[in-house]
Amino acid sequence: MHGMDAVVAIGLIRMAAADRVLAPWQRPSDERLVQLGLDALLADVEAPSLALLAGLGRNEYHEAPELFERVLEELGLLPLMPEDLAEAxxxxxxxxxxxxxxxxxxxxxxxxxxxxxxxxxxxxxxxxxxxxxxxxxxxxxxxxxxxxxxxxxxxxxxxxxxxxxxxxxxxxx
Incomplete structure (x- = not known):
């Protein structure tokens, strides 16, 4: 995605994290979580598990939710605060x-x-x-x-x- 910086990448990650509590058909797909990881990595966001999430192959997408959770923890985005989500x-x-x-x-x-x-x-x-x-x-x-x-x-x-x-x-x- 053109012009994405770390602030936008983290905003999109926060929004996806909030959407994880929705009904299953409304949650971000495993593929979307991997794409968010890749976008964040390209935007110079630093978290130890981010490269692992971004590098998952299609046959490994089932691992994305667990890695996404780790990324949230490593970035200090948990617990999700309403004001942080609104700003995102x-x-x-x-x-x-x-x-x-x-x-x-x-x-x-x-x-x-x-x-x-x-x-x-x-x-x-x-x-x-x-x-x-x-x-x-x-x-x-x-x-x-x-x-x-x-x-x-x-x-x-x-x-x-x-x-x-x-x-x-x-x-x-």
Whole structure:
């Protein structure tokens, strides 16, 4: 994933750790845990078990949950604290918004990710509402390619507005 740094990688790991308590079909797959390990390793996150997790072959994916748990412990991410998880979600939302602007993430996909993985988990904060509203419009548009271009442009504008607002908020804090 382009432009991922250690802070974003750890944010994604925190989010996956929180999702482990969900129903089995909603939990991150073993393959996803290995990919998170690889992304974190490439982002220069350091934990002794991270290379083991990232290096698992397909026939070893069943070992991923145990190694992921070790990585969480080694990074000091346990116990998961609600405020840490909320901050992780904000960090990841900002990263996805930047990737949308850099054309590194499809705006429709990015809007859906921000809506489902961040906004829904943070009780739909006002600053994300424009992206959420656009993400909700996307589903019916899936069959109407000509209208997707308009929504893509709107998502890019909403992502820019979100980044500008967050930069202003952080600068004035």
């Amino acid at each position: 979600r904000w960090i990841v939302a900002l990263w996805w918004a930047r990737r949308i602007l850099e054309r590194d993430l499809d705006p429709l996909c990015g809007a859906k990710l921000i809506r489902l993985e961040v906004a829904a988990e943070l009780d739909y904060p006002d600053i994300l509402q424009p992206i959420v509203d656009l993400a909700m419009m996307i589903e019916p548009l899936d069959d109407q390619a000509q209208n997707q271009g308009n929504v893509r442009g709107d998502v890019i504008a909403a992502a820019q507005a979100f980044l500008n607002a967050e930069t202003h908020r952080r600068d004035s804090a």
